[in-house]
Amino acid sequence: AVVSTQSTGIANIIWPHRWEHDKNPADFFSVLSGLISEEIPFNVSVLGQQYQDVPPCFQDFQERHSERIAQWGRLDSRDDYLEHLKLGTVVVSTAKHEFFGVSMLEATAAGCFPLCPNRLAYPEIYPSECLYNNINQLKKQLRQICRHPSLAIEKRERVLKKIPFDKFSYQTLAPQFLEL
Numbered sequence: 001a002v003v004s005t006q007s008t009g010i011a012n013i014i015w016p017h018r019w020e021h022d023k024n025p026a027d028f029f030s031v032l033s034g035l036i037s038e039e040i041p042f043n044v045s046v047l048g049q050q051y052q053d054v055p056p057c058f059q060d061f062q063e064r065h066s067e068r069i070a071q072w073g074r075l076d077s078r079d080d081y082l083e084h085l086k087l088g089t090v091v092v093s094t095a096k097h098e099f100f101g102v103s104m105l106e107a108t109a110a111g112c113f114p115l116c117p118n119r120l121a122y123p124e125i126y127p128s129e130c131l132y133n134n135i136n137q138l139k140k141q142l143r144q145i146c147r148h149p150s151l152a153i154e155k156r157e158r159v160l161k162k163i164p165f166d167k168f169s170y171q172t173l174a175p176q177f178l179e180l
Contacts, residue, residue, distance in 0.1 A: 009149060010041050010042060010043055010149065011041070011042045011043070011089040011090060011145055011146045011149040011152065012042070012043050012044075012045060012070060012087055012088045012089045012090075013032070013042050013043070013044045013045070013088070013089065013090055013091075013092060013142065013146075014044075014045050014047065014084075014085060014088035014090065014091040014092070014107050014112055015028055015044065015045070015046050015047065015048070015091075015092055016045075016047040016048050016081075016085070016091065016103040016104070016106070016107055017047075017048045017093065017095065017103055018048050018049050018051070019046075019048055019049065019050045019051065019054045019055070019058055020051060020053075020054075020055070021055055021096075022095065022096055022097035023048075023093075023094065023095050023096075023097075024094040024095055024096045025055055025057050025058060025094070026055065026057045027094045027135050027138075028092060028094040029057045029058075029060070029061040030135070031094075031135060031138055031139045031142060032044060032061065032065070032068070032142075033061070033064075033065070034139055035139065035142060035143060035146060036065055036068065038143070040143055040146045040147060041146060042068065042142075042146040043068055043069070043070040044068055044069055044070060045069075045070045045071035045072075045084060045087075045088065046058070046061075046069070046071070046072055046073070047071060047073070047074060047075065047081065047084070047103075048074060048103070049074055050073060050074065070087075071084060082106070082110060085106060085107045085110035085111075085112060086110045086111055088107060088110070088111070088112040089112065089113065089145060089149050089152050089153070090112055090113045090114075090115055090142065090145050090152055091103075091104055091107035091108060091112035091113070091114050091115070092115045092116075092138070092142070093114075093115070093116045093117060093122065094117065094135075094138070095117065095120060097120070098120040098121055098122070099121060100121050101116070101120070101121055101122060101125070104116060104122075105125065105163075105165075105168060108126075108160070108163060109165055111156065112156070113130070113145065113152045113153075113155055113156040113159065114126055114130045114159070115130060115131075115132060115138060115141055115142065116130055116131055116132070117131070117132060117133075117138075118131035118132060118133050125163065125164075126159075126163065127159055127162045127163070129155065129159060130159060
């Protein structure tokens with residue numbers, strides 16, 4: 001069972017995306033494998049929907065690093081999914097294609113510190129301290145978070161105040177859609 005970072009002192013990394021090439025899982029698993037080779041402690045939850053054509057990097061990582069896996073695959077219910085997100089320290093996107101990033105916003109609202117590529121829709125939503133420009137920057141930021149999970153919790157508190165969650169809420173958007 002996954003427990004909170006506050007309880008264990010070990011970072012929980014969340015990757016809540018579809019298991020497809022456009023979400024760039026190869027870069028994500030490459031960064032994690034690099035951290036493992038440096039003996040950086042962390043657990044990972046790879047969530048999201050699987051389809052028939054799952055990139056091979058998923059199976060490769062699962063076979064090589066099963067001891068690091070807190071959750072592998074989609075959870076049984078939406079409530080289970082939302083509860084699991086609350087246990088995360090950091091949520092990561094490595095997407096090459098994204099219109100909005102609902103799963104990133106959900107995980108951030110649940111309390112994860114977001115790390116997103118500085119492209120696509122992410123710069124419109126997340127402050128600069130949540131963005132990375134290349135895979136080396138992502139690895140450096142994850143290394144720091146995994147070595148000092150309490151820093152991520154502190155950073156998260158500052159960042160959450162800068163993200164306009166209300167702008168994306170049902171209460172805000174529903175009246176706008178009804179006017180169309």
